[in-house]
Amino acid sequence: MTTDIDLEQARIFLDTEAALLDDQDFEGWLELFAPRCRYWLPISEGLDPEEELAIVNDDRATLDARVLRMRNPATYSQSPLSRTSRLIGNVLFDRAAPQVPGTVAVRARFTLAECRNRETRMYAGRLDHRLTRDELGAIRIVEKRVSLVNRDSALHCITFLW
Amino acid sequence: MSGSAPPPPAPSPGDLVHADRVHRRAYTDAALFDLEMERIFERGWVFVGAESEVPAPGDYKTATIGRVPVILSRDKDQGIVVLVNRCMHRGATVCREDYGNTSAFKCLYHGWTYKTSGDLIGVPFGGGYGKGWDKSAFSLRRAPHVGSYAGLVFASLTAVDVDLETHLGGARKYLDLMRDNSATGSLDVARVPERYVVEANWKLQLENVVDGYHPPFTHETAFEAIAREKGHNPATTSTQGSGARCATLGYGHGLLDYSDTDRGYSGKSSDSALAHHASLVERLGQERADEVSNADLQLLVFPNLFVQTGRQHLRVIRPVSVDRTEVYAHPYAVPGGPEDVNKAQLKAIAWWASAGGFGQPEDLEALAACQRGLAAPMAEWNYLGRGLHREVALSELETSGDVTDEVAQRGMYRRWIELMVEQS
Numbered sequence: 001m002t003t004d005i006d007l008e009q010a011r012i013f014l015d016t017e018a019a020l021l022d023d024q025d026f027e028g029w030l031e032l033f034a035p036r037c038r039y040w041l042p043i044s045e046g047l048d049p050e051e052e053l054a055i056v057n058d059d060r061a062t063l064d065a066r067v068l069r070m071r072n073p074a075t076y077s078q079s080p081l082s083r084t085s086r087l088i089g090n091v092l093f094d095r096a097a098p099q100v101p102g103t104v105a106v107r108a109r110f111t112l113a114e115c116r117n118r119e120t121r122m123y124a125g126r127l128d129h130r131l132t133r134d135e136l137g138a139i140r141i142v143e144k145r146v147s148l149v150n151r152d153s154a155l156h157c158i159t160f161l162w
Numbered sequence: 163m164s165g166s167a168p169p170p171p172a173p174s175p176g177d178l179v180h181a182d183r184v185h186r187r188a189y190t191d192a193a194l195f196d197l198e199m200e201r202i203f204e205r206g207w208v209f210v211g212a213e214s215e216v217p218a219p220g221d222y223k224t225a226t227i228g229r230v231p232v233i234l235s236r237d238k239d240q241g242i243v244v245l246v247n248r249c250m251h252r253g254a255t256v257c258r259e260d261y262g263n264t265s266a267f268k269c270l271y272h273g274w275t276y277k278t279s280g281d282l283i284g285v286p287f288g289g290g291y292g293k294g295w296d297k298s299a300f301s302l303r304r305a306p307h308v309g310s311y312a313g314l315v316f317a318s319l320t321a322v323d324v325d326l327e328t329h330l331g332g333a334r335k336y337l338d339l340m341r342d343n344s345a346t347g348s349l350d351v352a353r354v355p356e357r358y359v360v361e362a363n364w365k366l367q368l369e370n371v372v373d374g375y376h377p378p379f380t381h382e383t384a385f386e387a388i389a390r391e392k393g394h395n396p397a398t399t400s401t402q403g404s405g406a407r408c409a410t411l412g413y414g415h416g417l418l419d420y421s422d423t424d425r426g427y428s429g430k431s432s433d434s435a436l437a438h439h440a441s442l443v444e445r446l447g448q449e450r451a452d453e454v455s456n457a458d459l460q461l462l463v464f465p466n467l468f469v470q471t472g473r474q475h476l477r478v479i480r481p482v483s484v485d486r487t488e489v490y491a492h493p494y495a496v497p498g499g500p501e502d503v504n505k506a507q508l509k510a511i512a513w514w515a516s517a518g519g520f521g522q523p524e525d526l527e528a529l530a531a532c533q534r535g536l537a538a539p540m541a542e543w544n545y546l547g548r549g550l551h552r553e554v555a556l557s558e559l560e561t562s563g564d565v566t567d568e569v570a571q572r573g574m575y576r577r578w579i580e581l582m583v584e585q586s
Contacts, residue, residue: 041518044354053354053493053508056518065387069520075383077523152260154357154488155517157526 003104005131005139010106011091013139014129018086018110021161026067029161034132034140039063041146041162046128055151055158070161082160086112094128103132103142114160121156125149172197175582179575182547186536189363189544195484202465202581203228205320207329209467209478210234210244212351212492213313215261220278223261223353226480227319232305233257233267234315237279244305244317245280256302261353267302280304312341313348314467314476330463332411332559336419339457340471342446345498349469351476355490358517362529363536364465364481367489368574370525371468371477372416372460374400374408374565375548380528384520399423406565408549409556410573414464418565420472421458434500441498462570464577473510474503485533491515491522546571 005013013032020029033039041055049057058066073079090109097105108127113120130143146162148155172193178185188194208227211234215223219238224247226232231247233256247255249269256267256276266283268275275284280302285291305317309326311334316326330337341347360367370376378385378397389395399406405422435455442451461469468477474496480488493511495504514521536544549567556562563569 043356050505051508053352053356054512055356055516057509057512061391062513065390066520069383069387072383072386075524076380076527152357154359154490156359156361157523158518159523 003102003132005104005133007091007093009139010093010104010129010131013131014088014091014106014108014127017141018088022084022086024081026070026161030063030067032139032141033060033063033144034134034142035060037063037141038143038145039141040144041148041151041158043151046145046147055148055155056146056162067161070159075159077157077159080116082114082116084112084114084160086110088127097128097130100130100142103130105130112162116160123148123150123158125151169193176579179579180543181572182550183543183545184575186539186542186544189366189533189536190484192484195363195481197582199228199481202578203481204230205318206322206581207307207309207316207318207326208465209463210308210315210317212476212494213242213310213315213348214350214494215353216242218263220263220265221261222257222259222264222278224255224257224259225478227305227317228481230319231255232317233302235278235280237277240279242308242310242315243279244308244315245276246303246305246319248303249274250282250300250302274300276302312337312344313346313351329413331413331415332409332557333413333415333417333461333463335560336411336417336457336459336461337463337469339454339459340469342450343442343454343457343471343499344496345441345445348497349474349476350495350497352493352495355478355492356511356516356519356522357488357490358522358526360487360489360526360529361485362487362533363484364479364487365574365578366529366532367479367487368462368465369546369571370529371479372408372418372462372570372574373568374406374418375568376528380524381521384514384524387520394424400565402564402566404565407562408565408567408569409560409562410570410576412559412573414462414574414577416462416464416570416573418460418570419458419562420460420565421456423458432500432502434502438498438500438503462574464574473514474507475511475515477515546575 037060039058040049043053043055069075070078088108088110092107094105094107106129110127112123125148128145131139132142134140173187178188210225211223216236219236222233222235224233233245233247235243237243247257249256251274254269254271256269266275273286277283282297282300305319307318307322309316377400385395385397407419409417439455459471466479475491475493478490482488493507513519546568549563553561553563553569
């Protein structure tokens with residue numbers, strides 16, 4: 001079964017997603033995810049979130065809670081919120097990813113600058129999206145994996161959304 | 163050219179700690195930090211790693227003891243040894259991986275090669291040092307004292323004043339609860355940890371792991387998330403009078419004991435947990451099995467290990483500089499324990515004890531805020547007097563108070579003074 005998402009559509013989708021995050025429209029971003037989904041940041045190989053320890057490993061319910069938490073000023077690690085600016089590039093279909101009917105695997109690279117409390121940090125890494133179309137034809141995220149180049153370093157607070 | 167003034171000498175440690183307060187310079191003075199590394203970390207017992215991280219002959223992991231890079235190595239003949247990770251020729255670290263398996267450590271610079279026991283076995287191009295040169299004098303330096311308890315390996319780089327069991331003091335009673343819960347008597351600690359940076363002095367991180375006063379405030383939104391999911395807000399068991407305790411266990415060790423509360427962590431009533439409990443009853447008898455299953459502990463083993471049984475993980479606290487600390491948080495499985503509970507820890511640790519989690523980031527924020535505030539003169543002291551009037555000695559080693567009291571922190575600093583002043 002093929003999923004009707006071409007590379008240009010995938011690229012626009014990823015850029016749109018990035019814009020929502022950088023614009024701090026977290027609720028709008030959340031709507032991009034499928035009702036059953038995973039959002040995760042691996043520490044090691046990034047092969048199996050059920051078997052590996054990860055930096056973040058959210059199912060849909062946890063992701064909902066994460067976004068809700070961002071809006072509460074008592075979430076001190078995001079109060080004030082991080083300002084972010086990210087560039088997405090090198091967007092390709094991931095031919096090496098397992099075939100899952102009804103989905104496409106898209107790989108990309110990102111660089112991201114984050115500023116909070118007047119301190120700026122740079123991050124970079126690989127993005128892996130598994131995308132599908134919902135019953136209305138909208139593109140939805142089934143899985144989003146964010147593999148930081150420094151994932152095995154001791155990290156500062158990274159509770160902003162990736 | 164006028165020379166810059168020499169750095170001010172470290173303040174005298176004895177002036178910085180009183181029974182109920184700690185001076186801000188204990189957290190901010192770089193010369194004092196060096197003294198701490200020398201007197202606390204590079205002398206006396208320090209946690210290095212778990213036996214389960216190096217299960218097979220030839221397995222190793224690298225770690226630090228204070229400022230000293232070390233290798234926890236399982237030699238096929240000599241068992242577990244702790245080696246100083248520094249070539250005896252020109253100083254390079256001979257092992258540059260986090261963990262692995264090898265038959266020898268070969269220096270990348272001039273090829274000097276050491277057995278996994280640390281013995282020097284290879285020096286390229288023989289005869290370069292003349293007749294009678296004693297190769298054995300150039301073996302990797304080895305920690306003279308290495309001991310293991312419940313599968314946790316501790317070492318000392320120099321002489322020790324007490325053996326490991328004595329050093330563990332009142333913490334043994336609680337490590338024994340963890341040990342007895344395991345079919346093998348050890349915790350099965352994962353090799354890959356969460357790693358995060360605390361922009362604060364290492365002692366602020368130590369104080370924090372046995373601080374039962376802050377959770378309802380610092381972790382308000384994490385607790386709300388738990389309450390929404392489980393219908394039970396952990397804040398209700400983290401308040402004064404909840405039945406939870408804060409204790410000091412001698413030798414600087416500390417404890418938050420939530421055993422007499424129900425914090426709502428998963429597992430205790432699941433089928434697999436009940437089956438595990440039945441196996442404990444068979445092995446240990448009803449009374450001990452109940453005690454073991456009921457244990458909900460947050461244990462600080464001074465100066466660098468923290469173990470939490472509710473979310474099964476341990477944390478290694480690594481001082482980097484006076485205002486920077488790194489923490490490595492390793493999940494562990496309980497051998498023979500319920501498989502679903504063991505597996506669920508991976509997600510539970512990511513959820514709480516990670517740089518992107520729902521719990522740890524607020525602690526990181528709080529501790530960084532403390533470090534910033536402590537930089538300022540004017541107010542000189544941190545006050546750790548909470549519950550001083552109501553703490554109760556339970557044994558020669560253990561003094562206990564309300565979970566919100568600063569009993570463990572005061573005990574920590576009593577040990578700090580012993581090591582920094584009395585034994586110097």
